[in-house]
Amino acid sequence: MSTRPLQDPAPDLPPETERDAATKAAVLAAAERLFAVRGLRCVSVRDITAEAGVNLASVNYHFGSKDALVFEIFRRRTAELSRDRARMLHEATARHDGKPPVREILAALMEPPLRWSNPAHVRRIAMQFIIRARSEGSEAVREVIRTDVSHLRPFAEALMTALPHLPPEEVYWRLHFTLGMIHNNRFAEFDRLHALSDGITRESDVDALLKRMLDFAEAGFLR
Amino acid sequence: MSTRPLQDPAPDLPPETERDAATKAAVLAAAERLFAVRGLRCVSVRDITAEAGVNLASVNYHFGSKDALVFEIFRRRTAELSRDRARMLHEATARHDGKPPVREILAALMEPPLRWSNPAHVRRIAMQFIIRARSEGSEAVREVIRTDVSHLRPFAEALMTALPHLPPEEVYWRLHFTLGMIHNNRFAEFDRLHALSDGITRESDVDALLKRMLDFAEAGFLR
DNA sequence: TCGCTTTCCAAACGTTCGTTCGAATGCCCG
């Protein structure tokens, strides 16, 4: 941890090994926020630098290109999310002598992104950005999503340990279905659900939603 | 069925009440194909008109704008998909004296988009376009997705009839999870699953995938 | 203070895009 001053708009984005670079921090924070709210396509480099109060050329100077900036934020945030998930899985593993039950494995997968999505959470914007980048990102982003599955491996293995009678192929498919459930928690989908149910579904209750998702997915795994 | 000539590149897109308008048909077919393959953003009006062999101004003349063209294709295709689903639900309802079991309701929801995705299916490109438009579409497209839930109503009601003991709220949420599973069947997600499982998962087997999805979702509903 | 490197800045560049316009063309009906 370097001697970085506590700044309000960008409290934690650029920790790494950089020396100072307040400009870089401002760009990262502004870009993440704007991308999360408006979408990657509808935010220009000019919007970002204006919001951050820095020069137009800053993005290309510090990050190389707009796509590289998106990639950088995406890399940082997904790494952090994966760390949260891995920590929860690790704790569950420790609690159950190396063999956590299915429900706790699934909870480690679901809870971090769900908590991040909570309006009160510090990572709410970050979560929204991740969701945006997943579907609107450049080829490089999609490449990472497609090929980097290292963070999912421990979950697949834990599930196979918890379900030794189940063929691995089956475990992988059900994990795929579960990820689909998780990735579907976007604003537009919640709105649609809200319209369908005439408003009786309230996604703001994170704990209730988590319980529901766990019930559904656990039943699918254990059936 | 009108006396429409069998034309190769656009066999069925523009049936409606138009008189001739081969140009419109060519634009629709070319646009759908290009959008599906490259994405909405990476296809210009020039690409479309060049592919269709028509003048650049044709898109704006016949459809008003590029976004309106996207919306038109999306509207046609989703309407057709909804018709397929409704037909399956109707048949299931008829088979079971007005009270189809959960599994058949879910099958009516899952099977059409899954079949369309099959490489051999006529609607493969259309399905890929729908998926693209769902995430990359304009505000108008997203508005329709968010607010038009009329096609889902019969499914929600059928599920509530099949599960009278379950609170409606619970039914809506589980339907939401099921839709998440369905929407997650994109190329990128299959590739990721492929990478994670070292290639033992083969999404090309539609029937096996459908059975797996039904097993998973049915267990979640009946648990 | 000097010299060097890093960072910042204003301005512009060059490209791509969706859209528009006016004339030309084809087509149908009287």
Place this chain on the structure above:
DNA sequence: CGGGCATTCGAACGAACGTTTGGAAAGCGA
């Protein structure tokens, strides 16, 4: 045959974009 209308065409417009550039400013070790 001819007038009227829908369609097609080539061409250009104007705006928005990501990126580049060359010089000014600032940080910093010696």
